[in-house]
Amino acid sequence: MTDSPLPRIPLDPKEQPILDKLQSIRTELELLKRDRSTYVKSQDVLKLYEQVIEQVMILNEIRVKKPLEQNKVDYMLDDCFQLISLAYLTVGKNHEPPAVYSYISTIKRLLDHLKEATFYSQKDLEAVDKNLQDCLRYVERGRDQYSPHLLTLLDARIKVCEEILAELKLNLSELTPELIPHWEKLVSILRSLCGCNTRSKFPHDEVKEYSEELTKVQEELKEYSIHAYETTGTTEEKLAEMVGKMQFANAHPEPAPAAKTLIGTLLRRNLLWVTLIKQKQGRIAPSFQDTYDKLLSIRNKLEKLTLTQAWSLRETDLWDYQRQLDRIDEARVDGNFIDPVGRPSEIYEQRTLLYLLRKSYALIYQLLLTSEPVSEALLPIYNQLTTLRKCLLEVQKLGGVSSPRELYPYSMKLNSIDNMRVDGKFMVGDEIPDGQGRVTQLLEECFELAYDLRNDAEDNSSVEVTPSGEKPEPLAT
Structure with missing residues (x-):
């Protein structure tokens, strides 16, 4: 447990x-x-x-x-x-207030980490904003059906998320349209570099490519008189100093920073980080190896689930991962990971562990968002129909079929699924599981695709027998 x-x-x-x-x-x-x-x-x-x-x-x-x-x-x-x-x-x-609780809990974690990291893209904020609005809509729709105690709790948590989101938006508000692409590029590179740092084999060539991209961005930013924010000391000390200043700014929020300062700081952070990971090459201090291995294992398992979600995920399984991550996250002291004897991590271990922690929360969030509003009991049917639809769309994309006979396997499968319904419902024992509308809609889409493909094949066959604009030759007498 x-x-x-x-x-x-x-x-x-x-x-x-x-x-x-x-x-x-x-x-x-x-x-x-x-x-x-x-x-x-x-x-x-x-x-x-x-x-x-x-x-x-x-x-x-x-x-x-x-x-x-x-x-x-x-x-x-x-x-x-x-x-x-x-x-x-x-x-x-999925669209009822109790389900919103898991969305909001994960969004809150993600926003807290974005605020702590002090770098994020506008797309990150737009996506979270949209999902928060969806959650609000689900809560409003369920006000007459669910306990006000639950709804009050959800309202309060959504409000907290909205306040953090507004603060994060303010931090990027000074970016001008011509500078936004450069900011987004730097955010993407820094995240990619952190990902390289957690590979089983350090990818020297890939890191070199990102380093070259950084040099290119640095040259482009000179046109705007933007230069890397300067600090003193070793690479590790420079990065620690920069991160420390960012965390202090978060604790004492001021008006939005000027765009040049914002981008110059992130550029410098990228340059320092790429230098540091080239030195370390994925080597974690032994005192933090256990935490690293645990986070890496969770990240890898969640990534595997994103590939096999439709066939293997029971959403309640995510709770085990959430709680493991929460325990690691909440065990930090003043934001720092602590080793078994109570010493805080160095900046390299700190940033690497934080990357894995945040990536894992992001993967859980992705799995929650892509969860289909269909009961687990109906998922086998739903997954079969989803696969059939993809196949039919692919056949249509490739020009259809030459003969209606080629559609027999699809038609037989669709009819066998349709025959599973009792009075128009997909039953599991004596129950009518949730998600009937979504499964029925998908079934109808598949039938419609198969019908269109059959009609096209019949029309093409007719055209081949009687070419357009020509009369058939009379039979010989």
Whole structure:
């Protein structure tokens, strides 16, 4: 079991029964997600959701005079909401308020890390902004159906995300249209360099190419009188000094920095980082090797899931990865990773570990966003139809078929799926899983594609028999 980090705050004796009940609910949710012998059922998830809301109501009554208190109960409550949220995604209820909880939790982590990193692209912010608006829409749509306790919690978390997002937008507000491409390029290069630094074999040639790109960008920026921000000392000391100044600026926000300062600082950071990783070549200090290996393993497993998501992912599985990452993230002291004897990491280990941590959160976010609003029970059918649709579109793209007979395999498969419906519904036992509309729509699209391809093939056959503009020759008598 992957427990959340628990704060050392005394627990009110009145809250102990709530903690015990929430722990019991969390255990049930974990058993539900681990049971691969059957599909996660909507009624099981709804029952546990209602039990959690009941405990929230009791907790709110106890905390009337201390609404801001945070202790073990709140962390256990977060676990329960997170698992329920992922379970909602698993049963296909992606656009309902409980499902929003996992989106918002991950967005908050990403925004915090973007703020700490002090470099990000406008596309990053636009994508997060759009998804926040989607979450708001789902919450508004569910106001009449779900507990106000949940909705109040979601509203507060969305507001916090919006405030951080506004601050991040302000930091880039001074960039002019002609400078934005250069900023985006520098952000992309720095991220790519961090990725190179975590390969099993250090990619010298690739790093060299990025170094040459940086030199090219540096020359281009001279036209705007933008130069790399200068610092003193060794490469590692220069980078540490720069990062320290950025973190201080985050803690004491001021008006948006001038575009030249912003880009010059990021350029210098790139140049220093490429020099440092060439020196280190992926060698991590032994005292941080365990943390590195753990983060690397999580990153690799999540990347594999992005490739096989449609066939292998049960969204509740993401909770295990989330909690492992949360434990590592929250174990940092003043933002620094700490070794077993309490010493903070050097700048090279710090930035490398942060890259893996942030990349892993980003992959979880990607998996959440690409989760289909279809119940796990219907995913086998949905995945087959998705593959059929891709095949039919590819056939259409390549010019269609020469004979309707070539469509028989597709038609047979579509008819076999269509015959699985009972009174127009795809049933699993006696249940009608969520996602019926999406699966039915996909089935209809496949039938329509097959119908169009068949008509085109028949028309082409007719044209071949009777060429356009010519009359058939009379039969000999």
